[in-house]
Amino acid sequence: MxxxxxxxxxxxxxxxxxxxxxxxxxxxxxVERARxxxxxxxxxxxxxxKSRHRILDKLHDMDIPLKDDELFTAPMAAMAxxxxxxxxxxxxxxxxxxAEFEEVAAGHNPDAVVLGDAREGLHYDSxxxxxxxxxEGAPLIGIGYNKYFKDDEGFKLDAGAxxxxxxxxxxxxxxxxxxxxPDFFHAVVASTGFDPGDCLMVGxxxxxxxxxxxxxxxxxxxxxxxxxxxxxxxxLPDTAHTIxxxxxxxx
Numbered sequence: 001m002x003x004x005x006x007x008x009x010x011x012x013x014x015x016x017x018x019x020x021x022x023x024x025x026x027x028x029x030x031v032e033r034a035r036x037x038x039x040x041x042x043x044x045x046x047x048x049x050k051s052r053h054r055i056l057d058k059l060h061d062m063d064i065p066l067k068d069d070e071l072f073t074a075p076m077a078a079m080a081x082x083x084x085x086x087x088x089x090x091x092x093x094x095x096x097x098x099a100e101f102e103e104v105a106a107g108h109n110p111d112a113v114v115l116g117d118a119r120e121g122l123h124y125d126s127x128x129x130x131x132x133x134x135x136e137g138a139p140l141i142g143i144g145y146n147k148y149f150k151d152d153e154g155f156k157l158d159a160g161a162x163x164x165x166x167x168x169x170x171x172x173x174x175x176x177x178x179x180x181x182p183d184f185f186h187a188v189v190a191s192t193g194f195d196p197g198d199c200l201m202v203g204x205x206x207x208x209x210x211x212x213x214x215x216x217x218x219x220x221x222x223x224x225x226x227x228x229x230x231x232x233x234x235x236l237p238d239t240a241h242t243i244x245x246x247x248x249x250x251x
Contacts, residue, residue, distance in 0.1 A: 006039065006219060015150065016203060018058075030249050030250065033250050041066065043072065049097075089104065092127075113141065131170050139175060145178070146179070180208040180212030200219040201218050203220075204228050
């Protein structure tokens with residue numbers, strides 16, 4: 001893998017730069033080396049359990065250097081979509097994000113559903129309300145579409161599983177505002193001023209991070225850390241690369 005052949009480097013966070021509460025080896029050095037090489041950096045995540053400010057604070061606490069405008073999150077994209085379409089949704093989101101969506105959320109008569117990784121908020125009553133609204137015609141906006149994630153306790157269902165359930169039951173198709181949506185990747189690419197082929201996406205999810213990025217015209221690289229499981233590399237496009245960890249990106 002030679003990132004010098006690209007102009008912009010997109011880095012997933014969980015599973016690439018850190019796992020749970022600890023930083024992965026090589027994270028800081030790789031970011032610093034990318035800056036020294038003149039690469040434009042973007043930190044790209046579907047994390048929907050932390051506010052933008054908490055993600056920035058976590059990265060800064062881990063001594064991972066980044067600028068505020070280098071962070072692109074799926075919740076940010078969902079908020080932008082809701083505003084652009086003048087929607088007032090029923091927001092089934094994590095408590096840490098509730099304040100960020102409060103200004104657009106509908107108290108009564110919601111005209112859309114925003115569904116993310118709400119954790120304990122994903123229970124029968126809340127999901128049934130989302131299903132009923134979508135069945136009646138409200139658009140479903142999904143914050144990311146990952147099947148599962150991995151934290152210090154192991155593998156857990158992610159929001160994609162619940163979004164898919166509402167899609168299937170209500171007979172609708174969600175607007176996905178994070179990975180693996182090509183629109184999300186294109187928005188991040190547009191922020192760099194480069195062409196998609198000039199950008200490299202590095203992630204630990206073979207489908208949502210790497211294959212989806214390649215499908216959107218970017219280059220892709222899978223790390224064998226985070227949620228990676230043996231055999232995931234077999235689900236990659238032929239043009240994608242695989243490395244053991246972020247520390248090997250410039251090897």
